[in-house]
Amino acid sequence: KVMFYSAFCPPPLCIASPSLMFVYDYHPMAETIGEKHFSFSHSPPGTVPEGLIWSYLVQLCTAVRVIHSAGLAARCIDSSKVLVTTQNRLRISSVGIADALHPDNQRQSKQEHQYADIAAIGRLGVCIACSSDSADPSMPGWMDAMSQQYSADLKNFLFFLLNPQGLKGFPKPSGPYLTIYDVLHFLMPRIVGEVDSLYRHSDLLLTHMRRQMDNGRLFRILSKLMYVHDRTSSADESWADGEKYILRLYLDHLFHQVDSEGSPVIDLGFVIMSLNKLDAGNEEKVLLASRDKATLLAVSYRELKG
Structure with a gap:
């Protein structure tokens, strides 16, 4: 049934005629x-x-x-x-x-x-x-x-x-x-x-709820990555040479894939699969490259998560 909460008579100043409200x-x-x-x-x-x-x-x-x-x-x-x-x-x-x-x-x-x-x-x-x-x-x-x-x-x-x-x-x-x-x-x-x-x-409903929980979990991971992506530091302008540089390369790996002809590759399934491996700390190796191809790093998802 429709849940009943209370019944009351409003003050005379609120309504001209006497009323009972539910x-x-x-x-x-x-x-x-x-x-x-x-x-x-x-x-x-x-x-x-x-x-x-x-x-x-x-x-x-x-x-x-x-x-x-x-x-x-x-x-x-x-x-x-x-x-x-x-x-x-x-x-x-x-x-x-x-x-x-x-x-x-x-x-x-x-x-x-x-x-x-x-x-x-x-x-x-x-x-x-x-x-x-x-x-x-x-x-x-x-x-x-x-x-x-x-x-x-x-x-x-x-x-x-x-x-x-x-x-x-x-x-x-x-x-x-x-x-x-x-x-x-x-x-x-x-x-x-x-x-x-x-x-x-x-x-x-439980199936839909699990999907939404997965979406929320992946969003939190991406949010953490974006907090450190391209953030400058007043103490050390060369912070990109440190450990956070790997995360910057990983974001490029996620969102800046190109095919053999140099055209952008938009693959949401790849992004979701990779973020799930990162969240689980998988031992699988992933090859990260800088945009100018001058730097190549082979690291595991466990190392990225750590």
Whole structure:
């Protein structure tokens, strides 16, 4: 869900009318379910892939489980409150607003509010499958429309969320109301698939992170080399004849390669490979030459690093 931080009433001097403000995490470029899937009018049913709908259902049910296990209810699951962020990640926004503006009374129990969350997930799933925010699961015909595009498993699961007492093949709820734990029992195979997908995405992110770490490491090496390259010293103007002269020759070796015709050679792969050998202190020898070819030095990467 979208992380809630605080709620406060601003001082009267700031806003003309009394207001209650809620502070949540900001997710840039996020879209609501309605904006992502219902912004195009007259979209035919079946536009959203079934695998994506199952992913949405798993994410919503697992998020609601956390809320219900705390003895609360979301009371804000609809197409205008559920956000879609990167990689089709869902986040429930506006949590706590209904509790603050419409606190529980004696007419509805906590169990009724919690089942209302489950039914809201079912209604949202039907709307996504039918590609219409106005799809009404209470009207006949929606199951037939879904049957043409989606599997019986998805159709029956959504019907189970909306009518837990009226579907054969699904056991009756243990109590007077369907609980999120009853729902998760039937979602378990889909949850396993969702976890596997998350692991694959995590591996991809780790791969990208390692590449960026390598880039940062090579940048630090180049920065150190450039600090001593062509830097003059007031104490000794002939410092280039010392040990730092080797580093100057090495930079020429990296960035001033030429081919047999004297044309510049631009080879980023060579630069990266050579810097990696320098960082590792490889024993491989490298031939360094001054630009006028008057000086030739054969040194190892370990000697350069030292």
